Amino acid sequence: MLNLVLFGAPGSGKGTQSEKLIAEYGLHHISTGEVLRKHIKDGTELGKIADSYISKGQLIPDTLMIDILRHELEGIIGDSKGVIFDGFPRTVPQAHALDSMLAEMGHELHGVVGLEVPEDELKRRMIERGKQTGRADDNEETITNRLKVYHAQTEPLRAHYIGKKKYMQINGQGSVDDIFANIAKEIEKKTGTGREKQQ
Ligand code: ADP
Numbered sequence: 220m221l222n223l224v225l226f227g228a229p230g231s232g233k234g235t236q237s238e239k240l241i242a243e244y245g246l247h248h249i250s251t252g253e254v255l256r257k258h259i260k261d262g263t264e265l266g267k268i269a270d271s272y273i274s275k276g277q278l279i280p281d282t283l284m285i286d287i288l289r290h291e292l293e294g295i296i297g298d299s300k301g302v303i304f305d306g307f308p309r310t311v312p313q314a315h316a317l318d319s320m321l322a323e324m325g326h327e328l329h330g331v332v333g334l335e336v337p338e339d340e341l342k343r344r345m346i347e348r349g350k351q352t353g354r355a356d357d358n359e360e361t362i363t364n365r366l367k368v369y370h371a372q373t374e375p376l377r378a379h380y381i382g383k384k385k386y387m388q389i390n391g392q393g394s395v396d397d398i399f400a401n402i403a404k405e406i407e408k409k410t411g412t413g414r415e416k417q418q
Pocket of ligand 1: 276
């Protein structure tokens with residue numbers, strides 16, 4: 220198995236690069252943002268709770284988020300080539316929870332792909348995405364708050380994973396294909412997993 224976290228600020232390109240990782244490595248994708256947006260769209264109880272946080276650019280509380288992740292993971296971990304975690308973990312307690320969940324299930328995390336993009340470019344991308352897709356949290360006020368929350372609560376995970384020698388630093392600016400080529404190179408270096416072997 221190849222279990223990877225795709226890490227980066229909002230707007231860093233996690234969703235775009237996930238699609239390429241799925242296609243090239245046959246991995247399963249868990250995007251916590253997508254799971255939450257589906258609940259909101261379906262009008263579930265969880266969706267109502269999630270919406271009250273997401274619309275303000277805040278994180279969903281850890282205990283709730285960890286339960287959601289466990290549920291998603293249980294459905295797929297047995298019969299997949301590996302998992303891309305996109306948008307999880309976003310806090311240090313979530314990172315610890317991911318480690319213990321994977322260990323309980325007899326698996327481990329192999330690496331963390333860190334997409335690094337300057338702040339003005341992140342803002343530009345999210346405003347553009349808001350215009351193109353109408354995504355509710357891609358408005359100027361919520362974007363500013365999401366970036367604040369990212370620096371305060373999520374960015375510390377970078378040092379956490381560097382300390383664990385799991386972090387792969389990737390320049391998230393450039394063409395989608397060039398960024399992906401760098402990701403593939405780093406994955407091969409870190410885990411020995413090449414693109415062809417997985418296809
Ligand atoms: P982005 O990375 O562009 O912010 P996501 O789709 O990953 O987009 O997340 C959208 C929102 O969903 C976040 O701003 C947050 O409110 C909520 N969310 C997603 N994942 C998590 C998580 N792991 N913990 C807490 N909240 C989360």
